[in-house]
Amino acid sequence: MNIEEDSLETKVCTSYDEQVRTVLLLSKAGYSQTNPDQTFIAEIANLNLQNVESYFISPIEFNFINIQELGQLISTVNKWHGIILTSIRCVDALIQSFNLLSEREIILAKWQQSTIFTVGDATKQYLLDKLHLDSIGHQSSNSETLAKFILDLNREQPIKLPLLYPCSNIRSESISKSLQGIILLHEVVCYETIPNQHLEQEMKMFRQHIDRKLQSLDEIHLKNCKLLLIVVFFSPSGVMNLFPHICRDLLSLNNTLVVKFVAFGNVTAAKMTDLGIEVWFVSSEPKIKTLAREIEIRLIERLNE
Missing domain, CATH: 3.40.50.10090 (Rossmann fold)
Incomplete structure (x- = not known):
């Protein structure tokens, strides 16, 4: 930088x-x-x-990992209720995963019909700009408030399929602990946070x-x-x-x-x-x-x- x-x-x-x-x-x-x-x-x-x-x-710097695994998971759109994205870096990992797919545009179109949760306006806008995917929950300022938003949504209309959660190796436990036993969550560590060399x-x-x-x-x-x-x-x-x-x-x-x-x-x-x-x-x-x-x-x- x-x-x-x-x-x-x-x-x-x-x-x-x-x-x-x-x-x-x-x-x-x-x-x-x-x-x-x-x-x-x-x-x-x-x-x-x-x-x-x-x-x-x-x-800090970022090292992206497990991108191929994430690509395989997002290719099976019908297995997920949606995706949770708590940072711009998670969106970057998602972009890399979509770029690995041979049917990228078809799968992207399917995800446009699914539910994507984001933390903050910056993450929402970045996702919209880069992948043309809209999201909800962006009013949340952190993972804890997003978890509360998801739980409130679940009370109105139960979430039956798992949520895909690309995350950092030093992610907050707020989402996993809040949703445990209520909503299925599949975590994928997609990037590592390391000190700036x-x-x-x-x-x-x-x-x-x-x-x-x-x-x-x-x-x-x-x-x-x-x-x-x-x-x-x-x-x-x-x-x-x-x-x-x-x-x-x-x-x-x-x-x-x-x-x-x-x-x-x-x-x-x-x-x-x-x-x-x-x-x-x-x-x-x-x-x-x-x-x-x-x-x-x-x-x-x-x-x-």
Whole structure:
């Protein structure tokens, strides 16, 4: 992933007691195909605040597995009530599986008549864009709320056939535990989440980026200037892989750097809390636009303190 170092001009904000520069680090996981960095840059550009800069690091990578097995399973459409897709990565695995099928278009047409469940608007839209398959349950912000949606649906009209569940090797147990004994579920681990092999180098580059920002502060105001760093975690695995690097490379700069941590969802926030990370706030919904707006609100509140 290319790191955006100078996406937006960073300006000194003078309305706060101490002059504050704001740097935004988005620690993102699994969003490369939807290019949220450019989306976020556009959203930041639309905000009133002009002192926010976006910088992106991906703490994890993905290795797709069992794609042929998944392809064989989706080819037997009549055996399933539907599919559960909890992330964009699951959709990527599904795309690869469909591409293995000799009768791809015929089978895709059959799946258009089946029920597909997705978590979040981004997954729903990605599935629609890539495979022209619509889905329900996308209002759910995580696996737990999607499981509740499926159970409510089952009470209205019993789901008799199994649900196919392509998932990660570090998936949440929310769906399997919630549906156990009520709705049949067939899990297929279709991708592995692994640490970004270049994370060490990318963090080194980011520390150099921070150092340059600090050095650029006017010598006259240096004693009163601090850099505000907002770290946004998108997944529990991102927290696990990146936080140790932040502790080592950034938190030692406590005299010149103020660090605030943001979670993109409640599951990620829970992992942060488990590690003793103080969560500044949790995005109220899993949308880049919402995240950008809520960062703006809290920065304005900070400036008015």
